[in-house]
Amino acid sequence: MPNRRNAIAMVISAVMTASLALTGCSSGDGDGSSKNGTTTITFWQQKFEDYQQAWFKKQVDAFNAAQTKVKVNLQVVPADTWAQKLKAAQAAGSAPDVQTTNYGNINAAAANGELAELDGLLPASAFDDIKANVKSFVSANGKHYAYPMLVEPSTVLYYRTDLAQAAGLDPKSPPKTWAELITWAQKLTTSKVKGMTIASAAADLGWSSWGLQYNACGHLPVADDWSKANATDACYEQLLQFYKDLYQGGYMPKTPKVGYADGSPYGSGEVAMMAGGSWVVGQLKQTFPAMIAKTAVAPFPSMDGDATKPTATLGGWTLTVDAKSKSKQSAADFVNWLLAGDPSIMTDFFKASGYSKYTVRTSVDQALAGNADATSDPFMKVISDQVVPYGKQEPAYPWDIALAFGTAIESAMKNTASVPDALKKADSQINDVIKKQSLAGTQPQH
Amino acid sequence: MALLESARTGRLPAETVAHGKPRRRGKGRRDNLTAYLMIAPMAVLLGIFVMWPLAYSLYLSTFKISFYKDPQFVGLQFYQYVLESTDFWHSIWIGLYYALIVVPAGILIALFLASFIKTLSKRMAAFMKVTIYLPAVVSTVIASVLFTFMYQDEGVVNWILGLINKAPVAWLNDPDWALPAIAVPGIWLGFGITTLILLAALLDIPESYYESAMLDGAGFLQRLWYVTVPLLRNVLLYLFVTGFTLAIQMLDLPLIMTNGGPTGATSTPNFFIFNSFRDMTPYATSFSLTASLLLFAVLGLISVVIFRLIRSDKAVDG
Known part of the structure; x- marks a missing residue:
């Protein structure tokens, strides 16, 4: 009996051990990138406004149907899971061949060797078509690592003309200074509608306040050569105080349902004014058309009323090719076809966006010039004439620095630290990041 | 034995x-x-x-890891960085604070409910057990979304406060309230299983002990203190250990409800590590890995302390 029991135990354990070993070792569906002369590439698109998903899908289908050499697999990845998904894929060596990358991440990704250099992969004419002021956005050390798709100013003031009038304010003369904005917010706040909405969480404040950081001090809270922090400059105290006054005054929702990038609180009438990116114009047109007639757009107020100071960064998206991609040329061919090829493809995109974003290519600009819808939009005219010319490029330093400053603004807003203490803490955190990540002297050289 | x-x-x-x-x-x-x-x-x-x-x-953890470049040997540098990080220690404190709210409150509520169920008829007890266990099968994600809605300015919690003329409280956006606010769904999700375990333990206590105590003139509180609690001690310690270890590792609730905010008020250790990992720099990869290992050590230490407590009480049921 014992022998038989042993034999059974042996069989069971052998089977289990073998199955464990198999489950542990059997993965591998191969890279499968090339089959029957067709190269398959993966393209991860960060999830944006709904119309963008539809546009990307339409264009990828058109690309796949138009030729048989390259097949693009499109995957839409939500923004809040993007970083961990991408990082896990990079660790496993299965990062997408093509991905959406924003301007702010290009320098760090290029320095870390994550992006393929595009100069040899795309024709030189494609880069010649990029507008001069955007070229530096996609290059590092004189080489191109991304192909730009669009630019969009990060901060514009949207306000309800009907509510302003009802509150005894002149809708034709929107607030010009931060003090005036607070007065407007105060007057527009009722029991049902808050006067204003602006970012109030560190992760949103980190990037959406860049324009206002420039506005307050003329620079970001880091020395130009990234050698030290300068977050304790007195001018930043006014910036933090401005945010604090809006929040502590009760003029903005204290429990926002959505992040800064989403304009729905304004669209659904919960607030009378909103700081939002130019993309909100598209959102209003698509989702809240009834709000268009009651809305006006103005440059975001300046600290001292000087309208020539920056209030926004010119953010936006690009497509990049992974440095470890096995099909770099095919990936680049797709990028070239979509973003740098026939101008009608991108004009179709800007049409879908309700002309709420700006092209980065001269040829697309020319194609749009004859289009009345593209040039006559009153909102976009204000943004083009009064916001974009003073807009600044997004900083290329690591996100930790932006987050440290965003946390300082949030701490001041929510009273967890006094304004000077919050800035002091941010300053020391930024210096810590500079030291531990050896950032001094690594700023981009265009 | x-x-x-x-x-x-x-x-x-x-x-x-x-x-x-x-x-x-x-x-x-x-x-x-x-x-x-x-x-x-x-x-x-x-x-x-x-x-x-x-x-x-x-x-x-002794390397600065990059998925695109050769890793760079840095020795124990990242251990120093993590141990120096005030955010890391802050997150350990937040985890302990969360556990200190959730575990005792959960056990107290469960003890109360279990005592109540024990007094019910068989049919009513079965109904109550199912009702109380229901939250345990609700996913944390669903509970997070549900409670986020309840905490909105116009949500049910502020509506009730409105009845007594208290201004709306920004539950999830006020640094003082955010952690207690996310602890409530934490307690709600956990007390079902705790109640069932305590009920089983309560039913295990021989009725004769209570009868003897009553003959000696012990009142309800005396019976609770001198009979029930000592005989539940090992079960309570078990619940405390497992509850504490689980609570300090909470990730889902702060991730979904507050994203670790406001101003890091709900940044539990696992959230802090996860958030570090989400940062795209090679520095963050090594940092989050080292922070995980150090959290493992911290949790191990806490467990050692609690296991020692258990050993000291082995004689209770002997």
């Missing part, structure tokens, strides 16, 4: 019993072989999925 003894002496029970009898020793060897074969799959499993990754993680 025999197993514990043998573990202490380092000898197997069969061997102890069969001392000096060669025929029995042969059988003991066969039994040993069976035992080793039976634990082999688990040993392989642990080896592949726990031991090897742990050893490899320790090795990797």
